[in-house]
Amino acid sequence: MEDSLYDTSWLIHSIPALASSFSSLMTSPVRSQQQEKKHQERLTTHAESFREFLSRDRPRYEHEEEKEKLGGLNKCTWARLQRNVTENQPLENQIGRKRKRDARDDMHPLSEGLLVSLVYEKTTYKFIIYTTTTRPGTSKRNRPANSPLPPRTSAGQVAILLSKSSPFTLKAFINYLSDIFALTDIHPLQLSSAFIQSTLHTYLRAIHTSSSTVPNASERTVHDDFKDIIGTIRITITFSTPVAPSLKSLDVAVAPHVVQKSYMHILQETPGSNQRFFMGILSGWIMSKTGLRLPILHQNDTVVYDREDGDLHPPTSNPPMKVSRISTAAYAISVDGRLKFVLRAADAVVGPDSEEETNFVRRANEDLLIAILEEARRKVRERG
Numbered sequence: 214m215e216d217s218l219y220d221t222s223w224l225i226h227s228i229p230a231l232a233s234s235f236s237s238l239m240t241s242p243v244r245s246q247q248q249e250k251k252h253q254e255r256l257t258t259h260a261e262s263f264r265e266f267l268s269r270d271r272p273r274y275e276h277e278e279e280k281e282k283l284g285g286l287n288k289c290t291w292a293r294l295q296r297n298v299t300e301n302q303p304l305e306n307q308i309g310r311k312r313k314r315d316a317r318d319d320m321h322p323l324s325e326g327l328l329v330s331l332v333y334e335k336t337t338y339k340f341i342i343y344t345t346t347t348r349p350g351t352s353k354r355n356r357p358a359n360s361p362l363p364p365r366t367s368a369g370q371v372a373i374l375l376s377k378s379s380p381f382t383l384k385a386f387i388n389y390l391s392d393i394f395a396l397t398d399i400h401p402l403q404l405s406s407a408f409i410q411s412t413l414h415t416y417l418r419a420i421h422t423s424s425s426t427v428p429n430a431s432e433r434t435v436h437d438d439f440k441d442i443i444g445t446i447r448i449t450i451t452f453s454t455p456v457a458p459s460l461k462s463l464d465v466a467v468a469p470h471v472v473q474k475s476y477m478h479i480l481q482e483t484p485g486s487n488q489r490f491f492m493g494i495l496s497g498w499i500m501s502k503t504g505l506r507l508p509i510l511h512q513n514d515t516v517v518y519d520r521e522d523g524d525l526h527p528p529t530s531n532p533p534m535k536v537s538r539i540s541t542a543a544y545a546i547s548v549d550g551r552l553k554f555v556l557r558a559a560d561a562v563v564g565p566d567s568e569e570e571t572n573f574v575r576r577a578n579e580d581l582l583i584a585i586l587e588e589a590r591r592k593v594r595e596r597g
Contacts, residue, residue, distance in 0.1 A: 214579040219555065220554070224383070228371065238255065239325040263329070267286075329386070413539050424573065440472070442558050442574055446466075462537070492507070559575050
């Protein structure tokens with residue numbers, strides 16, 4: 214996952230379906246240098262067109278206020294996101310060992326993305342449209358000799374829009390996508406409390422599993438890497454108005470050594486349907502320190518309340534409190550569709566696994582981004 218995705222607090226929107234005209238901008242032309250040049254010219258044309266679109270039919274006073282706040286717009290660029298060398302296979306199959314290519318590789322999802330940058334004198338606004346594709350058709354093993362691979366396409370795919378901009382600029386960009394590419398019904402992606410809790414469990418498992426498979430890794434280095442990468446976990450709990458009119462939210466910080474100790478409990482449990490999620494174990498520690506019973510994720514993938522008697526109770530339609538944000542030293546995610554990846558955590562990986570295509574933190578981050586994309590796809594399917 215490339216550096217343009219890091220150290221930025223993104224707002225996530227869902228794009229229900231990519232038009233073929235836009236999809237072709239995201240696809241790398243692996244043909245000739247001339248075709249690559251034409252493709253780049255198309256991107257440059259849209260960059261210039263969008264720059265003009267920003268000032269169209271806009272009151273002069275708004276333009277002056279923006280210029281005073283941001284400075285002049287120095288540059289507008291459109292560029293494809295670079296793909297990783299390795300494809301998006303399960304993380305535990307990637308790290309620590311090489312794997313022979315097989316027929317399934319042609320169906321593995323591959324990341325596609327477009328980065329739009331607005332470089333002002335005082336700040337930079339960014340938009341990223343991200344999706345994954347699979348290659349249709351037959352595998353290499355079953356294709357006639359010398360026949361090319363069928364092209365991957367993201368046309369018709371659900372995508373997510375990551376944005377860092379003012380509300381006006383975001384609205385202008387969405388309008389541009391609608392007017393020029395017929396990308397309609399772009400809407401904020403709301404994430405459930407259960408979803409963000411599940412991503413934490415998956416992320417911790419990926420980091421611990423991957424660091425454990427690094428050649429010559431000792432138990433101590435695995436523990437040290439885990440603590441350095443994850444760091445302190447901060448959990449934000451929000452309360453509904455009837456419960457605590459004067460208390461909107463509460464932040465709970467869990468020190469790195471407690472995080473590691475809690476996760477070790479999971480490793481010691483027998484794998485199976487009764488194995489607890491990380492948040493279930495962590496909630497017991499928080500209960501012992503604060504007396505606060507967290508609404509936690511259980512193995513049935515719903516939010517439940519951790520009662521003192523140990524029983525599990527289904528959530529109400531309007532729960533009195535919920536886990537609304539989770540942050541670590543590597544990433545942060547919230548139910549209101551906010552996401553941030555921290556480059557420092559990825560750079561903490563040293564040695565042969567520090568390269569971008571084998572860096573297990575970058576791979577875990579990409580897996581998280583794909584999980585968010587899959588959640589957007591699930592919601593689109595539910596809407597019909």
